[in-house]
Amino acid sequence: MAKINPDFAKEIFKYGNGDFHACYNCGNCTAVCSLTDEHNSFPRKMVRASVLGLDEKITSSLDPWLCYYCGDCATTCPREANPGELMMSLRRWLTAKYDWTGLSGLLQKSLLFSLFAFIITAIGVIYYSAFQNFNVEIIMHHGHLFEMLSIASVFSFILLPNLFRMWYFVILKPGIKVKFMTYIKEFQELLIHMFTQKRTLGCDDNQLRWFMHLILVFGYLALLFTTVVLDWFGTENLFIILLGYIESVVIFVITFIFVASRIQKNKEVNKFSQPSDWFFVIWLFLLGLTAFIVRIFIDLDLIESNLWMYLFHLIVLVQWALIIVPFGKWTHFLYRSFAMYFAKIKQVV
Amino acid sequence: MKNKIGVYVCMCGSNISDYVDVEKVKAEAEKIDGVHVVKTTMFACAGSTQQEIEDDIKEQKLDAIVVASCSPKLHLDTFRNVAQRAGLNKYNYVQVNIREQGSWAHSDNPPLATEKAINLVKGGIERVKHSKELTPIKIPSVNAVAVVGAGISGMRAALELAEVGTTVHLIEREYFVGGRTSQWNVLFTTNETGQEVITRLYHQINSHPKITLYTGTEIIGKKGSVGEFNLTLKIKPRYIKPDCKLDKEKFEKAIEACPVEVDDDFNFNITKRKAIYKNYDSEFPEIPAIDHEACNKCGECVKICDDIDLNQEPQETNITVGAIQLSTGFNPYEPAKGEFGYGEIDNVITLQQFKRLIELNGGKLKYKNKEIKNIAYIYCVGSRQIDGPNKYCSRYCCTSAIHTSILVKEKYPEINNFHFNRGIRTYGKQEKLYHEASEAGDIFLQSFEEAPPQVEKSGNETIVKINDILTEKEELEVSADLVVLVTGMVPREYTGIVNILKVPIGRDKFFNEIHPKLRPVETVIDGVLISGACQAPLNITESVKSALAAASKVSTLVSSGEIELEPTMAIVHNDRCTWCDKCTEACPYDAISKIKYENKEVAEVSKSLCKGCGMCLPVCPENAIDLIGYTDIEMESMIEALIH
Numbered sequence: 004m005a006k007i008n009p010d011f012a013k014e015i016f017k018y019g020n021g022d023f024h025a026c027y028n029c030g031n032c033t034a035v036c037s038l039t040d041e042h043n044s045f046p047r048k049m050v051r052a053s054v055l056g057l058d059e060k061i062t063s064s065l066d067p068w069l070c071y072y073c074g075d076c077a078t079t080c081p082r083e084a085n086p087g088e089l090m091m092s093l094r095r096w097l098t099a100k101y102d103w104t105g106l107s108g109l110l111q112k113s114l115l116f117s118l119f120a121f122i123i124t125a126i127g128v129i130y131y132s133a134f135q136n137f138n139v140e141i142i143m144h145h146g147h148l149f150e151m152l153s154i155a156s157v158f159s160f161i162l163l164p165n166l167f168r169m170w171y172f173v174i175l176k177p178g179i180k181v182k183f184m185t186y187i188k189e190f191q192e193l194l195i196h197m198f199t200q201k202r203t204l205g206c207d208d209n210q211l212r213w214f215m216h217l218i219l220v221f222g223y224l225a226l227l228f229t230t231v232v233l234d235w236f237g238t239e240n241l242f243i244i245l246l247g248y249i250e251s252v253v254i255f256v257i258t259f260i261f262v263a264s265r266i267q268k269n270k271e272v273n274k275f276s277q278p279s280d281w282f283f284v285i286w287l288f289l290l291g292l293t294a295f296i297v298r299i300f301i302d303l304d305l306i307e308s309n310l311w312m313y314l315f316h317l318i319v320l321v322q323w324a325l326i327i328v329p330f331g332k333w334t335h336f337l338y339r340s341f342a343m344y345f346a347k348i349k350q351v352v
Numbered sequence: 353m354k355n356k357i358g359v360y361v362c363m364c365g366s367n368i369s370d371y372v373d374v375e376k377v378k379a380e381a382e383k384i385d386g387v388h389v390v391k392t393t394m395f396a397c398a399g400s401t402q403q404e405i406e407d408d409i410k411e412q413k414l415d416a417i418v419v420a421s422c423s424p425k426l427h428l429d430t431f432r433n434v435a436q437r438a439g440l441n442k443y444n445y446v447q448v449n450i451r452e453q454g455s456w457a458h459s460d461n462p463p464l465a466t467e468k469a470i471n472l473v474k475g476g477i478e479r480v481k482h483s484k485e486l487t488p489i490k491i492p493s494v495n496a497v498a499v500v501g502a503g504i505s506g507m508r509a510a511l512e513l514a515e516v517g518t519t520v521h522l523i524e525r526e527y528f529v530g531g532r533t534s535q536w537n538v539l540f541t542t543n544e545t546g547q548e549v550i551t552r553l554y555h556q557i558n559s560h561p562k563i564t565l566y567t568g569t570e571i572i573g574k575k576g577s578v579g580e581f582n583l584t585l586k587i588k589p590r591y592i593k594p595d596c597k598l599d600k601e602k603f604e605k606a607i608e609a610c611p612v613e614v615d616d617d618f619n620f621n622i623t624k625r626k627a628i629y630k631n632y633d634s635e636f637p638e639i640p641a642i643d644h645e646a647c648n649k650c651g652e653c654v655k656i657c658d659d660i661d662l663n664q665e666p667q668e669t670n671i672t673v674g675a676i677q678l679s680t681g682f683n684p685y686e687p688a689k690g691e692f693g694y695g696e697i698d699n700v701i702t703l704q705q706f707k708r709l710i711e712l713n714g715g716k717l718k719y720k721n722k723e724i725k726n727i728a729y730i731y732c733v734g735s736r737q738i739d740g741p742n743k744y745c746s747r748y749c750c751t752s753a754i755h756t757s758i759l760v761k762e763k764y765p766e767i768n769n770f771h772f773n774r775g776i777r778t779y780g781k782q783e784k785l786y787h788e789a790s791e792a793g794d795i796f797l798q799s800f801e802e803a804p805p806q807v808e809k810s811g812n813e814t815i816v817k818i819n820d821i822l823t824e825k826e827e828l829e830v831s832a833d834l835v836v837l838v839t840g841m842v843p844r845e846y847t848g849i850v851n852i853l854k855v856p857i858g859r860d861k862f863f864n865e866i867h868p869k870l871r872p873v874e875t876v877i878d879g880v881l882i883s884g885a886c887q888a889p890l891n892i893t894e895s896v897k898s899a900l901a902a903a904s905k906v907s908t909l910v911s912s913g914e915i916e917l918e919p920t921m922a923i924v925h926n927d928r929c930t931w932c933d934k935c936t937e938a939c940p941y942d943a944i945s946k947i948k949y950e951n952k953e954v955a956e957v958s959k960s961l962c963k964g965c966g967m968c969l970p971v972c973p974e975n976a977i978d979l980i981g982y983t984d985i986e987m988e989s990m991i992e993a994l995i996h
Contacts, residue, residue, distance in 0.1 A: 005826060009793060027796070
């Protein structure tokens, strides 16, 4: 027996555009969705669960992650209830739900708190640099160390526990019995979706979007590898230097296009942007651009006299690594691919 | 006896001639005495054929015609008009149906179809031989109408009729006008209050010289028929002197002093009122009334207000009208005890009670001193019943409930509305309200007829459960502070008027029209018209539309001063009649009365009341009654021809 909770909707409204109350259950959204199938009939089910405030149903569901937001449901909805945007809001809400620290929810719901966090980290970086007497070498060395340390700690203390919580909510708590071998057998599913996002291709009109997204993912992962492992800022190797340039250009060009389309609102997927969406694309853009300029400064021997440029890059990097990656939109990289993995497992069971 | 008869056998394209040998029919018809001309024709109803028949009648001086073609429902009037154009009385025409009763019915056996067609045509010819020239009856009419019920339909119709010059007697059973509309506060789609609308109408009515308003009045007797009804009205005493000066303060004190308290039916019994009362401040007529059933005549009020006169007696008065328009309205359905907890669980009320509750409630929304946050509306209570008698949809309730929920939410934003429905029917422009309510966050849950929601008491809580078909039939529940049963419409309990006027009642117990599409406001009783929610569940807009339709129908009936009626009716052969009274019992229209004729008592049929149904004929032991147009000799000779 489920108790209806109308207050739940108010909570969801804090995570995105909320017109879903207008739904009169015609089912058009599910009918036009090219990703839905008999096992996962969304978005109508999720719309209904949101209207009724059946939060447990949503928490245990993978449906929000299985939607890649082509926007067909929103354009065909006779009540303009915007199911696609609800799925987006639910992804944000789930991100907060999975996060054991509760910070994700706070950051997403309160722009003020987000700004506060961004400012504090910026001040921290500047304070730290002053503490180091603005010594370029030390700061850049520590910056490199920070990259490695933050990846390791964010992953083990935030992302891994949160993935575990996701698994608990969708598999363990609903009482789905899965053999250990199934996890092993279906593991390829996780890798395929993590590195190809091939489900996006199931959407009707998304070839280009998928391609750009794919390039961005690879550009990002490659730049991460190039800076952290190959020490791009420290290397003398021409090949690595060029590689880093290409990767950073890919990142800021594509993110520039993404930011521009969010401003133009030219597609359903771009119509509604929450602060978390803006932070994600803009910071990724800044990350690529500042890394690019920093390396140019290094190559032109300007960095010694222009430490501010590196500091700017470092601030963006720290904010990215401590706010956006663990608690912001970055997590969709993991949750989406794990959702496909868990969905496959559930289907097998 | 007609002896120059024209017979036309129609092929109806091939509809008839494919199965019926029309030439053979023609040959047989030619053999009959009195038949002057027989023709077969491709389409009897075609313009050229009509012209040919017309020419035959004129040139060959035919004295009667028979067309053997389709059902008279289709073309009786067509050929009656042909006869009339040619100067022949239209009742000297008989239509024989050899298509529906011949070729179509017996397409499997053409020879027998032909034989049957021949017999039918023979019968028709024999019948037309004895046909008489008849003229429609014209009776005078009084240009006056009684509009019964001063709710919104009756008031609106009264004004419309008065505008075209008809004298209107507007008769209201209650002491005040406005009916149900005045009980609703804000009305849907216009957002005026019911009381505002009624006030506007009242002032127009009050100042119109052609309208006489009777309140506290019922029709207790009727004589006469269409064109001239004589109605007896009984006017209940109001116990207030008619010439009283309206001293508001005095009356307020008198109301305060009255020791009698009764359930206030204006508020659907959620409050009490005194025996001397006004339902609301701006109610009309302005003078309060004393409920003569509740008043114990203690005299407390008289001590305070000398305008009160407890010695008033009921009065009777007579009026003469040409037609009667009934706008007697509806009652809200009263749920049975225990129906969704009604009468058993203390926070279960009807939509109508809820609407009054909101209007009366200032400040926080409370019921029985408990603050309300969650409201569960249960739809279709008393409508669309599977087992019960009310099979119909009451039309207004979905919209009314949703509109009410919007109003409640506007006034109390913290409220949660839960609509337990069986499919929302906010048809037409009202759909916008449904959209508005869902956008405002109202939650709609739906179930099928066979699995309605359950209302249960659990400790201090009232739980409403449903297997929601919009959520894969999942069992969902709401803890409701108030359960509102969205009750539909049922007809009023009629006190006498149905028997007095013999208004036909449908299976749904609402008044019945002649034809829902073609004659939607007329009843089979000539001169008695129906409008508004006494006919069927209707919302205010629809009620007023039907009221205006009926008013225009009344106007065409009474305004010319003359009413034309079909001559098909019963006549009594006075020489044979012995007044055994059997025919009066058989007559469904009270058309037969006793008169003196040459030292004996005989029956007489009222021309305006008789419908020509023929019920009196077979019961007459003396065979003293004939039906004009269907006289014994016509029918007998037709049957004779059919069986030989």
